[in-house]
Amino acid sequence: MKTIEYFKLQAKNLHKDFKTQQSYFDPTYGRDLYKYAPKFFDVDALALDFDIDEDNFTLMNAQHYIARLAGFGKWTEILKASPSALELSKLLFDNMHKVSVMEWEIYISGEESKYGGPFGDEFKLDIFKTVFDREDGHQSDGIDYRLVRKNEKLTTENQIVKSKKMKTTVQIVALPLDEADRMEFIRTANSSFERVFERIEPENPELVRKMWNAEKFIDEDVLTPDRLPIDRDYALSMIDAFMVGYVIQLAAEADNQTTR
Structure with missing residues (x-):
């Protein structure tokens, strides 16, 4: 339709x-x-x-x-x-x-x-x-005016409760990450960077790629000490949420460097 x-x-x-x-x-x-x-x-x-x-x-x-x-x-x-x-x-x-x-x-x-x-x-x-x-962690402070959505939510309430009981969440309580977790965060960040990079098509792509540092992004923008403790899966989802603005900033810095 x-x-x-x-x-x-x-x-x-x-x-x-x-x-x-x-x-x-x-x-x-x-x-x-x-x-x-x-x-x-x-x-x-x-x-x-x-x-x-x-x-x-x-x-x-x-x-x-x-x-x-x-x-x-x-x-x-x-x-x-x-x-x-x-x-x-x-x-x-x-x-x-x-x-x-x-x-x-x-x-x-x-x-x-x-x-x-x-x-x-x-x-x-x-x-x-x-x-x-693409993220399920958001909840509006406003009103959902759709009754169909509310009814669907009510009919699946028991299923949601069951899934929550079955799901075991892993918390990140201290830094640095162990090697396995750190590698997963870096892989996720690199994958997210490529998706956003292709969408915004920066004017200086080679310089933006040179400036990109997945480890720095994870340490300074995602897993900062003030956010601990944090659910591991939620922290991974934050990568996509922060990546758009981060790559835009890299592109702007690259443009500034080429015009100096």
């Missing part, structure tokens, strides 16, 4: 949820309020957070708020968006349990300021995939 069609479907579902609206008198407020029997979205939370006019909610309104949940200001922006921006918007929508639109905007704005942005749509997409989409 194309992304735009996907969002049209979400808008239709949201509109269906609003059409379950029933009025009732609330003695506390002394006036009529609305209650819903939604299947797809937390209508009450959406109405409150987005100050939605519940008296006149149309399909066009539903499209507007779905666009907002996908990171756009309005529906027409979806229709004009680049393929990379559309893919990113769908990832934002599907991962709102991990990161809200506001949290993503704050994060990417900080990265652009740090590394001399603004970034293009394709590069933003790569960053999101690396930092949020």
